[in-house]
Amino acid sequence: MFTQVLVGAIAIGSIYGLVALGYSLIYTASGLMSFVQGELLMLGSFMGLTFYKYLKIPFYFALPLTMGCLFLIGVIIERYIIRRLQKAKTNLIFIVVATIALSIILKNFAMLAWGSNVFQFPPIFSVSLLKLGKVRIQPESIMAIVIALLVMIILHLFMTKTRLGTSMRAAAQDPIAAKTMSINVNRTTALTWGIASMLTGVGGILIGPIYGVSAEMGTLIGTKGFAGAVIGGYGNMYGAIVGSLLLGIIETFMAAYVSSMYKDFVSFFTLIIFLIFIPRGLFKGKVYGD
Amino acid sequence: MRLKKGLAVILCIFAIASMNVAAQDVIKVGFYGPLTGPMSLSGIASRQGAELAIKQINANGGVIGKKMVLVPYNDNSSPEEAVKVVTRMITSDKVHCIVGSLHSGNILASAPIVEKYKIPEIGVGTSPTYLQKGYTYIFRCLANTATIDIQIGKTIKELNYKKVGALGLSDEYGKTGVEDVKNVLDSYGIQLIAEWFNPGDTDFTGQLTKLINSGIEALVAYGTDSYQGPIVKQARLLGFEGLIFGPESLSVPSVLEVAGKYSDGCVFGTSYIVPSKPEEAVDKMQQDFFKAFVAEFGKMPESQTAMRCYDAVMIFAEAIKRANSLNGTAIRDQIANLHDFRGLAGTFDFRGGNGEGIRESRMFAIKDGKYILLSEFLKSYKK
Numbered sequence: 001m002f003t004q005v006l007v008g009a010i011a012i013g014s015i016y017g018l019v020a021l022g023y024s025l026i027y028t029a030s031g032l033m034s035f036v037q038g039e040l041l042m043l044g045s046f047m048g049l050t051f052y053k054y055l056k057i058p059f060y061f062a063l064p065l066t067m068g069c070l071f072l073i074g075v076i077i078e079r080y081i082i083r084r085l086q087k088a089k090t091n092l093i094f095i096v097v098a099t100i101a102l103s104i105i106l107k108n109f110a111m112l113a114w115g116s117n118v119f120q121f122p123p124i125f126s127v128s129l130l131k132l133g134k135v136r137i138q139p140e141s142i143m144a145i146v147i148a149l150l151v152m153i154i155l156h157l158f159m160t161k162t163r164l165g166t167s168m169r170a171a172a173q174d175p176i177a178a179k180t181m182s183i184n185v186n187r188t189t190a191l192t193w194g195i196a197s198m199l200t201g202v203g204g205i206l207i208g209p210i211y212g213v214s215a216e217m218g219t220l221i222g223t224k225g226f227a228g229a230v231i232g233g234y235g236n237m238y239g240a241i242v243g244s245l246l247l248g249i250i251e252t253f254m255a256a257y258v259s260s261m262y263k264d265f266v267s268f269f270t271l272i273i274f275l276i277f278i279p280r281g282l283f284k285g286k287v288y289g290d
Numbered sequence: 291m292r293l294k295k296g297l298a299v300i301l302c303i304f305a306i307a308s309m310n311v312a313a314q315d316v317i318k319v320g321f322y323g324p325l326t327g328p329m330s331l332s333g334i335a336s337r338q339g340a341e342l343a344i345k346q347i348n349a350n351g352g353v354i355g356k357k358m359v360l361v362p363y364n365d366n367s368s369p370e371e372a373v374k375v376v377t378r379m380i381t382s383d384k385v386h387c388i389v390g391s392l393h394s395g396n397i398l399a400s401a402p403i404v405e406k407y408k409i410p411e412i413g414v415g416t417s418p419t420y421l422q423k424g425y426t427y428i429f430r431c432l433a434n435t436a437t438i439d440i441q442i443g444k445t446i447k448e449l450n451y452k453k454v455g456a457l458g459l460s461d462e463y464g465k466t467g468v469e470d471v472k473n474v475l476d477s478y479g480i481q482l483i484a485e486w487f488n489p490g491d492t493d494f495t496g497q498l499t500k501l502i503n504s505g506i507e508a509l510v511a512y513g514t515d516s517y518q519g520p521i522v523k524q525a526r527l528l529g530f531e532g533l534i535f536g537p538e539s540l541s542v543p544s545v546l547e548v549a550g551k552y553s554d555g556c557v558f559g560t561s562y563i564v565p566s567k568p569e570e571a572v573d574k575m576q577q578d579f580f581k582a583f584v585a586e587f588g589k590m591p592e593s594q595t596a597m598r599c600y601d602a603v604m605i606f607a608e609a610i611k612r613a614n615s616l617n618g619t620a621i622r623d624q625i626a627n628l629h630d631f632r633g634l635a636g637t638f639d640f641r642g643g644n645g646e647g648i649r650e651s652r653m654f655a656i657k658d659g660k661y662i663l664l665s666e667f668l669k670s671y672k673k
Contacts, residue, residue, distance in 0.1 A: 001499055001500075001503045004495075004499050004528070005495065005496060005499050008493070008495030008496065008499065009495070009496075011495075012493045012495070111326075111327070111328070111330065115330075115331055116327070116328045116329065116330050116331050116516075117331055117516065117544045117547075117592075118516045118517075118519050118520065118544045118547075118548050119544075119547065119548070120519070120547045120548045120549075120550065129527060136527060136528060136529055138527060207492075211492040211493065211520055211524075212492070212519060212520050212523070212548045214516055215328070216328060216490060216516065217492055219490055220488075220490035220491060220492070221492070251496070252493070252495055252496040253496065254496070255485070255495075255496025255497050255500070256495075256496035256497070256499050256500045257500070260485040260486045260487060260496060260497040260500070261460065261486045263487070263488070263491070263496065263497075264488045264491070
């Protein structure tokens, strides 16, 4: 039983991780908190569903197509909503509220466009279930874990070792100084939002075959992804994944061994403990001043 | 001058009198339900069922010489909204009867208003609570979950299971339901282990692994519509091969959609079921209903809630006909004594005194992706 629960925990933790990466990326590279990640995951799931199931596009095209669409959506959100608010020198907290409003709009849009049912995402692999010894796992879960780890490494390397990544971080730390270094802050910020949305969208497609697709799916996952990012150190790529995995493990083991009534309670209680005692998270995320 | 004044007064009196007459020329059937939000598919389907019934009644000449008209409102799944719209439809629109919401909580919230103004309401929500508070103007036209829970318990006992698990949604529906089932099983000496999940949760690995590992012989899935499919799928993927029991929320098409071939072995009670084609309905009355529904709306109803409201309107029509009056209390009295009226859910009998019209629910099972009667399923089922 232990292995089965662990596998399930790591799978859901990886999904939280992809969402958390989105949060941390946006924070690292634009200094902003976005609360629309959960709904972007849901949109990614629905788009993947539409391409793969209804338009019958093969999966290896449907995936990049969805990623491209989500990237565009991220860029559009940044350019027409976030940037406008920043130009008007809006208080940061209001920008956060704007992302919350956007999440409500996207959720209801999905309900209008696709309906409020739960939809089945057809399996991506020809095998629907793998049995390794006594442990049963969907191949999509394995894919989710592998992709989350890969993305974590790639993003971290990108942000620290490449010129573009470093300019993105510079732009977030101090936009004015970055501009004097001829870094195109607008472009890097747009790029950040695009990549973050794209990643979350991938999470959505991966989660579709495992849990089904519905307009409601993004909300709780988005919140837990946020918690995962905070626990791991908000703004740190490794932290996002590690924190989310930790969260996934704590809550799944809690449900399996102690009591399922308190599953969510435990997740968010862990978040509170971290906020009180280890506010910068496991990997000591940086905090940007206003 | 005096002539003019007098003429004006007489004209006014005529105007007022004719307004009353005009108002009494139609039978206003109020309706409220979740037309937006997560339950909107079922809410809209329920309104369509009511619309179809009214259309058929009017095509046959109406009731006591009058046409029926639907006065629909959206309660947006919120009790506060339900109270608002029910107050409005009674005091402003002056409806003669009300077809109540899918949400039992909303019926409960607006019940005092209905009782105060003496307007009969037939509720289509399945939680037993709103008929347990002593309201005399509220009825229900389908089996409530308590009835279904008793039948689930009986079936589990007949199959000789000793240890059963339950995964319930931690809201009023899930908690009341699981407790009901537990009480029934306790009386048979059968053990029930209950696990819970919260609204918004999509991952049940922890809870299901725990239940499966403790050796349960059957599972009771007690979530609302959108959770049942994922619960069934995850349970089967984790290796659970026993029967999965549930209330009418297990009858929704999305269970078949999401769980696919894993949905075999689901057992549930429901007053109504929507097959994939009209011809597959369990009896002729339902076949006719589905054919008419497809003719009117272009496809099968999204949810069996359409059938609930269809029956409700038909019951009102019958009651108004027998009362030969639009007076709320007169209609109410007719419904309270109705015992020989056949609807899609079966034969109604409201004489119990608490407003329940159907006391037994049909039990179904899923086999090879199709709904069959439980009695048929058990004939060929080997444990």
